[in-house]
Amino acid sequence: MKKTLSVTVFACAMALLTETAVGQTTKTIYFVRHAEDQTALFQQGNNGKAFLPDCKPFMNEGVREDCCTEVVSPLGAKRAELLAKWFKDKGLLPSITHVLATHKVRTLQTVLPIAHAAGLDRDLNGDGIPDGADVDKNPGDGVQQIPAFVAECEDGYEVAHNFYPLIVDQLQSLPLGSGIVVAGHSASLYPIMQTLGIDTSSSSRFPKNAAGRVSGYNSLWVVSVDANNRGTLVTHVRLDFALAERVTP
Numbered sequence: 001m002k003k004t005l006s007v008t009v010f011a012c013a014m015a016l017l018t019e020t021a022v023g024q025t026t027k028t029i030y031f032v033r034h035a036e037d038q039t040a041l042f043q044q045g046n047n048g049k050a051f052l053p054d055c056k057p058f059m060n061e062g063v064r065e066d067c068c069t070e071v072v073s074p075l076g077a078k079r080a081e082l083l084a085k086w087f088k089d090k091g092l093l094p095s096i097t098h099v100l101a102t103h104k105v106r107t108l109q110t111v112l113p114i115a116h117a118a119g120l121d122r123d124l125n126g127d128g129i130p131d132g133a134d135v136d137k138n139p140g141d142g143v144q145q146i147p148a149f150v151a152e153c154e155d156g157y158e159v160a161h162n163f164y165p166l167i168v169d170q171l172q173s174l175p176l177g178s179g180i181v182v183a184g185h186s187a188s189l190y191p192i193m194q195t196l197g198i199d200t201s202s203s204s205r206f207p208k209n210a211a212g213r214v215s216g217y218n219s220l221w222v223v224s225v226d227a228n229n230r231g232t233l234v235t236h237v238r239l240d241f242a243l244a245e246r247v248t249p
Helices: 002-023 074-089 105-117 160-173 189-195
Strands: 027-033 037-039 041-044 050-053 055-060 063-068 070-072 098-101 143-145 179-184 219-225 231-238
Touching: 027 189, 070 074, 070 105, 074 105, 098 105, 098 160, 105 143, 105 179, 160 179, 160 189, 179 189, 189 219
Parallel strands: 027 179, 098 143, 098 179
Antiparallel strands: 027 219, 037 070, 041 050, 055 063, 219 231
């Protein structure tokens, strides 16, 4: 009974979003955290058999920390694949007009399959190069990265949370009728939603770890934003995909 009720509520929510998108009275945002990740390694030495983590030290508010390039793990890659399938199975891909990520590689990798499935990276002129509308370090792939032209651990850009207001600005600038997927970080997703007027105090709808950040990788939040850029939580979905611990090509 509980499962049937949950499916019914979600179906009603999606029907409402479809109707409002047609009337262009709101824009719909799908928030997800990046998928499971791991530190990227680079080859070192003449024989190329040594691998070192791609990290660099920096000072974060007077404390020495390391900024490492983080990429999705094999488990995370599978989650990204299944996330795109979820959007397809729910019939949501035709409504997706924008896909946003941060300058961190793991967020880009999480939503690239969605952008591709939604056709945001189409080759429009037949030259074999994707012609997505995004303007960033990886142009044409259909995912707009914010900040757009900086590397993951570039000086001054090591902490993604510091730049979440740029994502808020982008969301507020997009037109009514937009369908937007946003991949963010555990520290920034709730502040972004709060800026849009969402109360994130509920521990069931907004799972948190001890630091008050997003807990886990399986949550998706659907938010409807009106003409005044005020958001309303439509639904919170737990995407408990059957992920294999070992993923083979």
